[in-house]
Amino acid sequence: MAQRVRKAVLPVAGLGTRFLPATKAMPKEMLTVVDRPLIQYAVEECLAAGIEEFVFVTGRNKGALEDHFDVAYELEATLEQRGKGAELKQSQEATLKAGNAIFTRQQKPLGLGHAVWCARHWIGREPFAVLLPDELMVSSPTCTAQLVAAHEKTGGNVLAVMEVPREQTKSYGIVEIKDETNGLAEMTGIVEKPKPEEAPSTLAWIGRSVVMPEVFDHLAKHQTGAGGEIQLTDAMAKMIGHTPFHALRYAGQRYDCGNRLGFLEANIAIALQDPDSGADTRALLTRLLKG
Ligand code: UTP
Numbered sequence: 001m002a003q004r005v006r007k008a009v010l011p012v013a014g015l016g017t018r019f020l021p022a023t024k025a026m027p028k029e030m031l032t033v034v035d036r037p038l039i040q041y042a043v044e045e046c047l048a049a050g051i052e053e054f055v056f057v058t059g060r061n062k063g064a065l066e067d068h069f070d071v072a073y074e075l076e077a078t079l080e081q082r083g084k085g086a087e088l089k090q091s092q093e094a095t096l097k098a099g100n101a102i103f104t105r106q107q108k109p110l111g112l113g114h115a116v117w118c119a120r121h122w123i124g125r126e127p128f129a130v131l132l133p134d135e136l137m138v139s140s141p142t143c144t145a146q147l148v149a150a151h152e153k154t155g156g157n158v159l160a161v162m163e164v165p166r167e168q169t170k171s172y173g174i175v176e177i178k179d180e181t182n183g184l185a186e187m188t189g190i191v192e193k194p195k196p197e198e199a200p201s202t203l204a205w206i207g208r209s210v211v212m213p214e215v216f217d218h219l220a221k222h223q224t225g226a227g228g229e230i231q232l233t234d235a236m237a238k239m240i241g242h243t244p245f246h247a248l249r250y251a252g253q254r255y256d257c258g259n260r261l262g263f264l265e266a267n268i269a270i271a272l273q274d275p276d277s278g279a280d281t282r283a284l285l286t287r288l289l290k291g
Contacts, residue, residue: 002155005148005210006053007122008046008129011115012039013059013106018259027062029133031263034270038257039065040094042133049145051129054101055119059109066103069096110222111229116211117219125213127151130232132207132258136266138273139252143208147248150184151210156244157236159187160208162254166196172204173233175247183249187240192226192233203247205233206254212243 016028023031029039043054058065072091079088102122106115116130129144137143143160150158161175170193177185189200218235225231239245255266271281 002152003127005049005051005127005129005151007055007126008051008053008131008144009055009057009116009119009123010039010042010131010133011057011106011112012062012065012133013057013109013115013118014134015059015109019263025061027058027065028258030064030068031257033136033255033257033263033266034274035090036094037068038136039068039133041136042131043069043096045131045137045142045144046129048142049129049148051144051148052097052100054096055122056101056103057106057115057118058103059106062103062105068094069101071095111224111227111231113219113225113230113232113235114222116232117216117222117230120216120219123213123216127210127212130209130211134256134258135207136255136257137206137208137250137252138255138270139250143206143250143252143254144210146250146252147208147210150246150248153184154244154246156246157187157212157215157239158210158246158248159190159205159236160250161203161247162206162250163202164204166199166202169194169196169199169202169204172206173231173236174199174201175203175205176200177203177247180249183251185247187245187247189240190233190237192231203249205247206250208250211236212239214239214243 012029016023019028030037076088076091104118106118147158147160173190173192174194175187176189178188179186215235218238222230225234256262257266272278
């Protein structure tokens with residue numbers, strides 16, 4: 001039987017250069033989509049999948065992330081005194097249980113694979129989820145819950161994938177699959193950022209996965225790949241054929257908030273879906289587009 005997925009690694013040590021100057025002193029993952037920072041969406045996605053223990057792999061200027069998931073004593077005491085129950089609840093919802101989050105630093109941004117390797121002692125030898133919080137997923141069940149369910153069936157690694165236009169393959173890890181049933185397929189390969197003409201398919205890994213701990217054995221070799229970085233996909237590629245490895249077509253909405261347009265799209269789409277402000281947002285957009 002598959003081991004339960006209890007822990008998640010959230011790599012948040014990137015430089016966020018595409019959002020400068022906003023990210024000069026503040027982590028990209030604290031950028032807000034409507035009412036909460038990107039990192040909170042990722043944590044909520046995990047909680048909805050039954051994952052309650054988190055390893056945040058951070059870098060310099062990332063202190064705000066740690067504070068965000070802590071008790072905000074002064075703020076919450078003041079809200080309580082003033083009878084602001086709804087606001088108090090909003091603050092408390094962003095607090096993780098005591099002892100359930102570890103913040104460790106990736107001292108140099110050597111790549112995503114290196115960031116995940118930095119979490120090895122806190123994960124130990126059990127399967128774990130990896131989420132890139134600059135990808136925002138909206139679905140029910142959550143993307144991570146879909147992966148956890150697939151892991152329970154297959155007992156191994158599972159990556160969430162989606163079709164992308166061929167000209168975009170150079171921005172993704174691209175997977176090769178066989179024997180697909182109901183969106184779940186055996187993976188036969190993965191290659192990081194292939195040129196469109198060399199890409200084995202147009203199925204891209206979209207920053208959500210359940211990974212087996214053997215990945216640390218490969219990451220420990222610190223081999224560099226595309227862009228001179230230690231790539232998580234390269235370590236994963238070495239596990240294919242040795243440990244069960246599957247790709248799952250993600251059923252849901254995905255917003256790539258690592259770039260400005262995707263971030264703007266996420267803000268508009270989520271504001272439009274909001275039961276309180278959706279109608280006003282629609283009216284506002286209509287007015288702006290007419291102007
Ligand atoms: P990106 O490729 O989006 O890089 O990383 P970035 O530095 O965050 O942003 P840009 O491209 O400069 O604007 C994808 C994910 O991997 C993490 C990032 O924090 C992000 O969640 N990452 C990347 C690390 O934690 N460490 C690294 O060395 C590289």
